[in-house]
Amino acid sequence: MNAELMRRLREITPEERALLENGGEIRRERYSSEGEFTVDSSRLIGPGRLMDVSTHTRFAHFPLHRHNYVEIMYVCEGSVTHILDGGKRIVLREGDLLFLNQTCRHEILPAGRGDVGVNIIVQPQFFHTAFGMLGEGNAVSDFLLHSLTREYPSPLYLQFHTAELLPVQNLLENLIWSAVYHDEPDGRLNQLTMGLLLLQLLRHTEKLSSNSGGMDKTVLRALQYIEDRYASASLEEFSRAEHRPMAEVSRAVRRETGSTFKELLQKKRFQQAVSLLQGTSLPVADVAYAVGYSNTSYFHRRFREIYGMSPSVCRAGGASHSHK
Numbered sequence: 001m002n003a004e005l006m007r008r009l010r011e012i013t014p015e016e017r018a019l020l021e022n023g024g025e026i027r028r029e030r031y032s033s034e035g036e037f038t039v040d041s042s043r044l045i046g047p048g049r050l051m052d053v054s055t056h057t058r059f060a061h062f063p064l065h066r067h068n069y070v071e072i073m074y075v076c077e078g079s080v081t082h083i084l085d086g087g088k089r090i091v092l093r094e095g096d097l098l099f100l101n102q103t104c105r106h107e108i109l110p111a112g113r114g115d116v117g118v119n120i121i122v123q124p125q126f127f128h129t130a131f132g133m134l135g136e137g138n139a140v141s142d143f144l145l146h147s148l149t150r151e152y153p154s155p156l157y158l159q160f161h162t163a164e165l166l167p168v169q170n171l172l173e174n175l176i177w178s179a180v181y182h183d184e185p186d187g188r189l190n191q192l193t194m195g196l197l198l199l200q201l202l203r204h205t206e207k208l209s210s211n212s213g214g215m216d217k218t219v220l221r222a223l224q225y226i227e228d229r230y231a232s233a234s235l236e237e238f239s240r241a242e243h244r245p246m247a248e249v250s251r252a253v254r255r256e257t258g259s260t261f262k263e264l265l266q267k268k269r270f271q272q273a274v275s276l277l278q279g280t281s282l283p284v285a286d287v288a289y290a291v292g293y294s295n296t297s298y299f300h301r302r303f304r305e306i307y308g309m310s311p312s313v314c315r316a317g318g319a320s321h322s323h324k
Contacts, residue, residue: 001076005176009116016057038065039071046182050191052179056108062107068102071099071100072119072120073098073100074120079092082106085106090157095169097201099159120176127194130191174193175194218244219256219257222252272290
């Protein structure tokens with residue numbers, strides 16, 4: 001990371017100075033109003049901003065709390081230890097990213113001077129651009145969908161190990177720089193940067209820690225399987241690879257996502273079909289085959305049922321292409 005930026009991030013904040021000089025605890029009123037300890041974005045984020053960055057307060061225990069926004073913690077150097085409600089311990093080391101939804105309650109153990117963590121504070125609407133870039137039916141977009149619409153009742157968190165991913169590091173540095181130096185007035189560039197960051201993470205789900213929780217790991221793998229293998233994917237093949245009965249996998253996917261495996265697979269295939277129709281000159285029959293349909297008549301019929309138009313009209317730019 002840029003040396004000047006790291007110098008800024010290492011600086012002792014007034015709150016940290018008071019903790020070093022006087023000891024004591026985190027001043028709860030700085031972060032939250034009365035009642036349950038819910039960190040309020042309005043206490044941390046600049047006026048009119050959808051995303052902001054603050055350094056994690058070191059030298060003191062941060063008691064059990066949750067947020068009314070999505071928090072992304074990135075560890076620039078050293079380590080930061082989180083204890084999730086229920087006792088699960090997560091140690092974030094240099095280059096690690098932790099996504100926490102609004103339901104996830106956690107505490108943070110005291111960090112030392114050499115432990116530099118950055119909290120990226122994100123309002124829900126900030127993710128609209130990124131969500132459109134990601135598509136649906138994958139681990140990252142599922143986290144955003146359930147977190148931002150509050151349809152997911154359980155705590156949900158994702159931990160990525162990104163120290164060796166230079167594109168991810170560069171995008172994070174851009175986000176942090178723009179927030180620290182306030183050099184992106186309308187936020188559009190940051191929204192695109194966030195979308196690119198999430199796309200990079202989606203390409204590297206092997207860096208998704210096995211600690212990540214809140215969703216059945218088989219379902220996370222199913223979402224990634226559909227993302228990667230949509231043209232040939234099948235519930236039978238995936239269940240065989242997981243050594244789990246198809247009915248059991250099907251129930252888990254429906255329980256976690258609200259959609260069946262078949263529905264998620266179809267959605268992915270037709271989203272890709274629209275992309276090919278509008279971005280290439282491939283004949284419709286070839287588009288159908290490319291996304292997994294050898295029966296062109298069936299593809300035409302389902303396309304019209306879903307989008308209310310034929311593939312040819314879609315290619316010509318007719319109407320909107322929202323999925324029914």
